[in-house]
Amino acid sequence: MRAxxxxxxxxxxxxxxxxxTVAAPTDAVVRVVxxxxxxxxxxxxxxxxxxxxxxxxxEFIGVVEQVGPEVRGIGTGDLVIAPLTYSDGTCVHCQAxxxxxxxxxxxxxxxxxxxxxxxxVRVPFADGTLVRVPGxxxxxxxxxSLLTLSDVMCTGHHAAMSAxxxxxxxxxxxxxxxVGLCAIIAxxxxxxxxxxxxxxxxxxxxxxxxxGATDIVAERGEAAIEAIKEMTDGIGVDxxxxxxGTGESMATAFAIARIGSIVGAVGAPHGVEVPIDTxxxxxxxxxxxxxxxxxxxxxxxxxxxxxxxxxxxxxxxETDLDGIGEAYAAMDERRxxxxxxxxxxxxx
Amino acid sequence: MRAxxxxxxxxxxxxxxxxxTVAAPTDAVVRVVxxxxxxxxxxxxxxxxxxxxxxxxxEFIGVVEQVGPEVRGIGTGDLVIAPLTYSDGTCVHCQAxxxxxxxxxxxxxxxxxxxxxxxxVRVPFADGTLVRVPGxxxxxxxxxSLLTLSDVMCTGHHAAMSAxxxxxxxxxxxxxxxVGLCAIIAxxxxxxxxxxxxxxxxxxxxxxxxxGATDIVAERGEAAIEAIKEMTDGIGVDxxxxxxGTGESMATAFAIARIGSIVGAVGAPHGVEVPIDTxxxxxxxxxxxxxxxxxxxxxxxxxxxxxxxxxxxxxxxETDLDGIGEAYAAMDERRxxxxxxxxxxxxx
Numbered sequence: 001m002r003a004x005x006x007x008x009x010x011x012x013x014x015x016x017x018x019x020x021t022v023a024a025p026t027d028a029v030v031r032v033v034x035x036x037x038x039x040x041x042x043x044x045x046x047x048x049x050x051x052x053x054x055x056x057x058x059e060f061i062g063v064v065e066q067v068g069p070e071v072r073g074i075g076t077g078d079l080v081i082a083p084l085t086y087s088d089g090t091c092v093h094c095q096a097x098x099x100x101x102x103x104x105x106x107x108x109x110x111x112x113x114x115x116x117x118x119x120x121v122r123v124p125f126a127d128g129t130l131v132r133v134p135g136x137x138x139x140x141x142x143x144x145s146l147l148t149l150s151d152v153m154c155t156g157h158h159a160a161m162s163a164x165x166x167x168x169x170x171x172x173x174x175x176x177x178x179v180g181l182c183a184i185i186a187x188x189x190x191x192x193x194x195x196x197x198x199x200x201x202x203x204x205x206x207x208x209x210x211x212g213a214t215d216i217v218a219e220r221g222e223a224a225i226e227a228i229k230e231m232t233d234g235i236g237v238d239x240x241x242x243x244x245g246t247g248e249s250m251a252t253a254f255a256i257a258r259i260g261s262i263v264g265a266v267g268a269p270h271g272v273e274v275p276i277d278t279x280x281x282x283x284x285x286x287x288x289x290x291x292x293x294x295x296x297x298x299x300x301x302x303x304x305x306x307x308x309x310x311x312x313x314x315x316x317x318e319t320d321l322d323g324i325g326e327a328y329a330a331m332d333e334r335r336x337x338x339x340x341x342x343x344x345x346x347x348x
Numbered sequence: 349m350r351a352x353x354x355x356x357x358x359x360x361x362x363x364x365x366x367x368x369t370v371a372a373p374t375d376a377v378v379r380v381v382x383x384x385x386x387x388x389x390x391x392x393x394x395x396x397x398x399x400x401x402x403x404x405x406x407e408f409i410g411v412v413e414q415v416g417p418e419v420r421g422i423g424t425g426d427l428v429i430a431p432l433t434y435s436d437g438t439c440v441h442c443q444a445x446x447x448x449x450x451x452x453x454x455x456x457x458x459x460x461x462x463x464x465x466x467x468x469v470r471v472p473f474a475d476g477t478l479v480r481v482p483g484x485x486x487x488x489x490x491x492x493s494l495l496t497l498s499d500v501m502c503t504g505h506h507a508a509m510s511a512x513x514x515x516x517x518x519x520x521x522x523x524x525x526x527v528g529l530c531a532i533i534a535x536x537x538x539x540x541x542x543x544x545x546x547x548x549x550x551x552x553x554x555x556x557x558x559x560g561a562t563d564i565v566a567e568r569g570e571a572a573i574e575a576i577k578e579m580t581d582g583i584g585v586d587x588x589x590x591x592x593g594t595g596e597s598m599a600t601a602f603a604i605a606r607i608g609s610i611v612g613a614v615g616a617p618h619g620v621e622v623p624i625d626t627x628x629x630x631x632x633x634x635x636x637x638x639x640x641x642x643x644x645x646x647x648x649x650x651x652x653x654x655x656x657x658x659x660x661x662x663x664x665x666e667t668d669l670d671g672i673g674e675a676y677a678a679m680d681e682r683r684x685x686x687x688x689x690x691x692x693x694x695x696x
Contacts, residue, residue, distance in 0.1 A: 092583055096442070098608040098631055235440055245628075260446040262635070267626065274622035280593075280613065280637040285510070286622070287610070289632035309543055 003118025004324045006056045010332075012325055015137075017055065020114055020122035025070035026088075028126035030062040030080060033281030034147045035116040036083075036315065037327050039177050040268050045328050050271065051110065057117025058084040058108040059150035061143070062344065063088040071126045079138075080130040081301075082108065082116065082123060083120055084151040089128025099294035102128075111181070116150070117324060119343060131297045135194045135305060142347060144312025145304045148182065149297050152338065153311040155266050156243070158291035163239035163264025165267035167191030170323075172228055173213070174253050175243030176204040178314040178338040183213055185242045185309050188212025192239075196231065198224055198252070204337065205259025207313060213234060221248060226254045232258070239264065242288070254278045264288045309317060315340040352672045354404045358397030358680075359517055360673055365403065368462055368470035373418035376474035377425060378410040378428060382495045382687040383464040384663065385675050386432075388616050389524050391568040393676050396618065401460065405465030406456040407498035409481070409491070410692065412474075419474045421650060427694075428478040429484075429649075430456065430464065431641035432499040437476025447460025447642035450476075464498070465672060467691060477629050479645045491694060492660025493652045496530065497645050500686070501659040503614050504530025504591070506639035506650060508538055508617070511587035512614025515539030518577055521561070523591030524552040526662040526686040527614060529559055531589045536560025540587075542580065546600070552685065555661060569596060573603045580606070589613065591690050595619045602626045612636045663688040 005015040019027045036059050043049030064078045074080060087094050087102035094102050105125070109115025114122050123129055133146055145153075156179050165171055172189045173180050178197035187195050188211065197213035198220075199205045205216045217227045229236065236258035242249055245267025253263045255273050265288035278284050303309045317336035319327050320343065327339035353363040360437050368377045384407050386542050392399030412426045422428060435442050435450035457463025462470050472475055481494055493501075504527050513519055519535045521528050524547035536542050536559065545561035546568075548555045553564045565575045577584065584606035590597055593615025601611045602623050603637070613636035651657045665684035667675050668691065675687035 021490070058597055091609045096608055101607040101631060259441045259449040260444055260640075262633075267628075269624040269628050272624045274627070274634070276617045276620045276622055279634060280615075280617050281450060283635075283637035283640070285610075285633060285635035286627060287631075289628040289631035292631070305429075336447075 001119040002321060003115060004056050004321065005054055006044065006051055009055060010045060012045070012328055014321055014324055017118065020120050020155035022066050022068045023122060024124065025068040025315045026127065027068045028064050028071055028074055028123045028130060029066040030082065030121050030123055031065050032060045032062040032116060032119055032121060032343045033346045034143060035060040035343050036147060037331055037339045038151060039179060039331070041328065042332055043098050043270070045332060052112070054112060055115035055118060056109040057115035057344070059117030059147060059152070060121065061147050061150065062121070073127045074130050074132060079133040081146055081149050081297055082121070082130055083297060084108065086129040087126045087294050094128065097292055097295045099292045100290045113288065117341060119321070125323060129295070131301065133301070133305070140305070141308065141312055142305065144315050145244060145310050145342060147340070148311040148314065149300055149304060150230050150315065151293060152178045153185065153300060154293040154296040155179050155291040157186040157296050159183045159241045159243055159264040159266040159288055160186035160239070161264070162262065163260050165190045165192050165239045168193045169238040170194045170232060171239045171241060172196040172198065172237040172256050173241045173243060174198050174249045175267065176208060176257065177243060180243035181207055181314050182311050183243050183339070184211040184213050186280045187241070189303065189309060195268060196228060196237065224252060228256045233269065244274060245269055247273055251275065256282060257284045259283055262287050266291060278314055291305050310339060310344055314338045318342060349467040350669060352404050352669065353402055354392065354399055355401060358393065360393070360404070360676055362669055362672060365466065367449040368468050370416045371416050371470060372472065372473065373416040374473050375416045376412050376422055376471045376478060377414040378421055378430065378469050378471050379413050380408045380464060380467055380680045380691045382692045383408040383691050384495060385679055385687045386499055387527060387679070389676065390680055391616060391618070393680060400460070400585040402460060403463035403466060404457040406465035407467065407495060407500070408464030409495050409498065409574060410469070415474060416583060420450065421475045421481060422478050427481040429481060429494055429497050430469070430478055431643055431645060432456065432643070434472045434477040435642055436473045442476065445640055445643045447640045448638045449571065465689060467669070477642065479649065480652070480675045481649070489658065490653065490655065490658055492663050492688060493658055495688070496659040496662065497648055498651060499641060501525045501530045501648060502641040502644040503527050503639040505534040505644055507531045507589045507591055507612040507614040507636055508534035508587070509612070510610065510635035511589050512610050513540050513587045516541045518542045518580060519587045519589060520546065520585040520604050521589045521591060522546050522597045523615065524549060524556060526593060528557055528591035529580040529662050530659050532556055532559040532561050532589050533659055535589065537657060544576060544585065569600065572600055576604045580604065585609070591615055593620065595618050595621055597646060599623065602632060605632045607631055610635050614639060615645070666690060
């Protein structure tokens with residue numbers, strides 16, 4: 001099969017790789033229909049984080065081609081969503097709902113495990129990992145939204161859940177990348193009364209509004225903090241959602257969070273310092289992390305299938321596997337919010 | 349009146365100070381019966397934190413001597429508990445339960461406000477601040493426990509609440525000071541199934557056990573982490589409670605917290621760095637801070653009055669106001685867990 005391979009910073013190519021096969025009785029082999037590039041992929045693409053050379057990509061949906069003899073809930077021909085990590089579903093962490101921290105799990109597209117930016121993937125622990133999509137003949141739009149359940153929509157949901165968004169909340173979302181935009185969908189879905197999006201990009205502002213943002217703050221840093229304080233009578237927001245992972249974004253989130261609230265953070269941290277004095281003297285907590293995607297997919301799936309949420313609209317660049325270099329470059333240069341890869345036919 | 353005054357590091361003396369009077373219609377004047385020294389007082393005592401010269405002490409119980417014309421719920425002769433801060437009870441933060449972050453509040457024993465280490469205190473916002481103790485003729489033991497509701501017991505409770513301790517939880521308490529010991533009482537009261545106390549002091553270990561600790565870990569740092577990991581099958585604890593405020597104690601708390609749990613932290617931070625990679629990649633949250641004491645007193649008061657909890661046992665050194673220097677020195681030199689000051693008669 002053909003799959004994207006990381007060969008070093010700014011150097012990604014499509015290469016031949018052995019066809020995946022069922023190696024363990026709990027494995028499935030999935031033919032990838034759609035994959036995409038994650039904002040977190042840019043860290044190693046830019047040489048700012050390490051990554052093993054070889055397969056990449058941890059977001060994909062596809063059709064099951066083979067299953068091992070012990071796989072029960074997934075069958076050949078099923079359209080499935082793969083979470084960013086595989087998980088056994090039975091360990092103490094999975095049982096507690098922290099599937100992305102499975103004691104026996106790992107990431108797709110890392111440490112030699114097939115990635116989602118390729119034609120086919122061996123999925124360990126198929127029952128604990130994959131989620132079957134109900135129905136058939138889904139539109140291209142729905143397929144794109146289903147793909148976001150692999151990571152970005154569930155990650156936005158995790159940010160909102162971690163920050164404790166509930167009906168009536170005043171929320172601010174720091175970060176207008178795909179995760180931040182999905183966090184707006186999540187906050188809206190959880191009943192937030194007011195959603196302030198921090199964005200200075202007109203296209204992203206528009207998408208933010210269509211996803212449920214009620215206010216846009218185009219300022220950054222101190223000016224953004226002042227603007228949000230003014231909008232909230234000096235109190236700050238009930239839930240600050242941090243979807244970037246830089247020192248400035250974290251500082252902004254803590255500064256706009258009201259007394260007693262929680263910063264929900266999902267950005268991969270780079271140069272982040274948690275303001276411990278704010279934690280202690282303003283009673284502002286910090287929760288979040290790598291989203292337990294496998295736990296969240298089932299609760300978000302119906303809303304996607306029924307079209308009540310359309311997170312697939314974050315994809316504003318499309319190509320095929322051969323365009324993988326351009327898919328990364330478009331995001332790296334901020335020409336695209338998120339790049340979709342059409343890899344295989346959606347028909348069984 | 350006579351009151352302790354901070355004159356510089358390691359220099360505390362009793363000095364004359366004007367008798368407090370009702371200055372605002374919502375004030376009360378409280379004659380102090382019992383005061384004490386807080387672990388956090390040691391930071392300025394040692395010159396490690398700034399503190400205004402003048403009155404000190406933020407923990408006291410006493411008898412109301414005068415009330416302003418707008419005070420409704422508190423009357424002359426009432427035995428009352430003062431939380432570490434005064435609070436109006438009506439601002440947006442108080443209404444949300446964050447009384448120690450009152451928009452119009454402040455600390456006792458700082459910025460010129462009378463301290464609890466003195467004979468009398470003007471209490472702003474008496475209705476929003478003071479809590480009347482039911483009954484009369486309380487024993488010395490009960491009086492000491494009532495005094496802990498001023499700060500230390502409520503702070504231990506806040507640590508346990510922040511860490512999400514619930515029935516059946518496996519809890520570890522980092523810190524065997526008065527707050528850590530009270531956190532053990534709180535965890536036990538909240539139904540924890542197992543409480544691991546980190547302490548290498550035999551007297552404190554014994555008190556910890558009598559407060560509900562089921563296990564003692566005498567090791568520190570890496571060795572303590574290893575011991576607790578082993579005790580929990582490598583998983584870590586459901587709730588890690590940080591009651592010190594140093595870099596090492598915070599690092600220990602994060603290292604022993606299980607995936608998806610929350611570190612509850614109440615120690616005044618000195619040189620603390622939050623391990624953001626642990627937050628994000630192990631989904632371990634951080635909550636806590638200055639306890640909303642005024643909110644907690646009513647829910648803990650009955651347990652103290654009925655003798656179901658006896659947090660006053662953390663006082664293992666007693667003196668009167670003239671012994672204030674020795675009260676600080678005993679704690680500074682770790683000869684005492686917590687020093688009680690018998691300041692005035694408990695009779696009305």
